Amino acid sequence: MTGQVRTVDGRVAGRRGQATRQKLLDCLGEMLSSSPYRDVKVIDVARKAGTSPATFYQYFPDVEGAVLEIAEEMATEGAQLTALVEGRNWVGKAGWAAAEELVEGFLDFWRRNDAILRVVDLGAAEGDKRFYKIRMKILNSVTNSLTESVKELQAKGKVDKDVSPAAMAGSLVAMLAAVASHQKGFQAWGVKQAELKPNLALLVHLGITGKKPTK
Amino acid sequence: MTGQVRTVDGRVAGRRGQATRQKLLDCLGEMLSSSPYRDVKVIDVARKAGTSPATFYQYFPDVEGAVLEIAEEMATEGAQLTALVEGRNWVGKAGWAAAEELVEGFLDFWRRNDAILRVVDLGAAEGDKRFYKIRMKILNSVTNSLTESVKELQAKGKVDKDVSPAAMAGSLVAMLAAVASHQKGFQAWGVKQAELKPNLALLVHLGITGKKPTK
DNA sequence: ACTTGTCCTGTCATGCCGTCAGCTTACCGA
DNA sequence: TCGGTAAGCTGACGGCATGACAGGACAAGT
Numbered sequence A, B: 001m002t003g004q005v006r007t008v009d010g011r012v013a014g015r016r017g018q019a020t021r022q023k024l025l026d027c028l029g030e031m032l033s034s035s036p037y038r039d040v041k042v043i044d045v046a047r048k049a050g051t052s053p054a055t056f057y058q059y060f061p062d063v064e065g066a067v068l069e070i071a072e073e074m075a076t077e078g079a080q081l082t083a084l085v086e087g088r089n090w091v092g093k094a095g096w097a098a099a100e101e102l103v104e105g106f107l108d109f110w111r112r113n114d115a116i117l118r119v120v121d122l123g124a125a126e127g128d129k130r131f132y133k134i135r136m137k138i139l140n141s142v143t144n145s146l147t148e149s150v151k152e153l154q155a156k157g158k159v160d161k162d163v164s165p166a167a168m169a170g171s172l173v174a175m176l177a178a179v180a181s182h183q184k185g186f187q188a189w190g191v192k193q194a195e196l197k198p199n200l201a202l203l204v205h206l207g208i209t210g211k212k213p214t215k
Numbered sequence C: 001a002c003t004t005g006t007c008c009t010g011t012c013a014t015g016c017c018g019t020c021a022g023c024t025t026a027c028c029g030a
Numbered sequence D: 001t002c003g004g005t006a007a008g009c010t011g012a013c014g015g016c017a018t019g020a021c022a023g024g025a026c027a028a029g030t
Helices: A015-034 A042-048 A053-059 A061-082 A092-112 A114-125 A131-156 A165-181 A183-189 A193-209 B015-034 B042-048 B053-059 B063-084 B094-110 B115-125 B129-155 B167-180 B183-189 B193-209
Strands: none
Touching: A015 A042, A015 A053, A015 A061, A015 A092, A015 A114, A015 B053, A042 A053, A042 A061, A053 B094, A061 A092, A061 A114, A061 A131, A061 B042, A092 A114, A092 A165, A092 A183, A092 A193, A114 A131, A114 A165, A114 B115, A131 A165, A131 A193, A131 B183, A165 A183, A165 A193, A165 B167, A165 B183, A165 B193, A183 B129, A183 B167, A193 B193, B015 B042, B015 B063, B015 B115, B042 B053, B063 B094, B063 B115, B063 B129, B063 B193, B094 B115, B094 B167, B094 B183, B094 B193, B115 B129, B115 B167, B129 B167, B129 B193, B167 B183, B167 B193
């Protein structure tokens, strides 16, 4: 798909090179989960990977470039999130189940990738198009599916005409992403996971169908 | 309240010192809105303020320390957001107006302070308690007020018993904050501000009262 | 063993960080 | 008016990360 992996100076990377490259990415990923992005230094990543800073610069232009790589990989994996919405029935009990599973799956994905997602979020918020694109790639799949769902319900007259499907879907997805990235915050606050999820599901259901769920 | 302003080495700052200090804070604030947090260097801030790096370190332990200062100030100002919720009536047309004004005020505050809020968000997400506390301070005022509103409605039997007021309020506020910090993103996406706000207001209304608004 | 192309590292110039000693400036009491 | 004292500022320095390069190590094929 991506063709050959290349070094910064244009050579094609062989088996050994790719292994080193991957190791650097892995170590960077670990470092991001244990220390603030701002404080991640090339020299630390290199040391952790048992190599030298110069090697790092052979494969990546800078730390940001490497982060983008990791993020891209995650985004590809994250496209599966569509499955949480596509082909779902939002009426009756099935609707409530759909909402619950969407929340569950989304929070889980976020928890698994929180370190990278944080950095992506910051980059996107700061206006960096590359990060923004990646964020889109992840959220788009879910948002587009949700948008479609709302449109369908609207066509059937089950949702008010003055609801903008895209804005509604986008807001709900943004909410899920926000809550997901502050999960620990909610906990420390006294809101338990167990209460949080049903509430999010309720909001999702209300937003999409405009009605209270039948459980 | 905070007593005297002190330099890092313990001296009390006089009029001139405080002016310099403030100038450094102002310049830092500007730089944060024009370039990524990661790239803000002490030397640039100092140059911009017409002083030397050493002076910066006289007033702040590091860049983060100075950012915390700015954020603290903003948080104090942000406590006014409570006014958007407190003493509001969530029934009938008044309820819709309350939701609209909450959304409006919230987005506006976020837009005015987006550069700092981005950094605060990142710090909080990375687990830094000092940033987390500041974020709380801003969101808490709104969240607590909203929580109370939900509790009241619940007491009157107008909201389902199985809704957790805190979780609901927290989720809604998180949504508002998330959408606010990606306002530009929504725009670039094809969702206009004009559609976004009513939808957010609708979600807020639905979440708090459990019912569609009467406009 | 020799060649070829990949892979890694020692080294170096550059630039920012964070600290200190010491100079300048403002204020105040005699 | 004149020191004295504390506040305010900066030049300079060791230390470290960055990013570039050239050359050595290594694997694979001949």
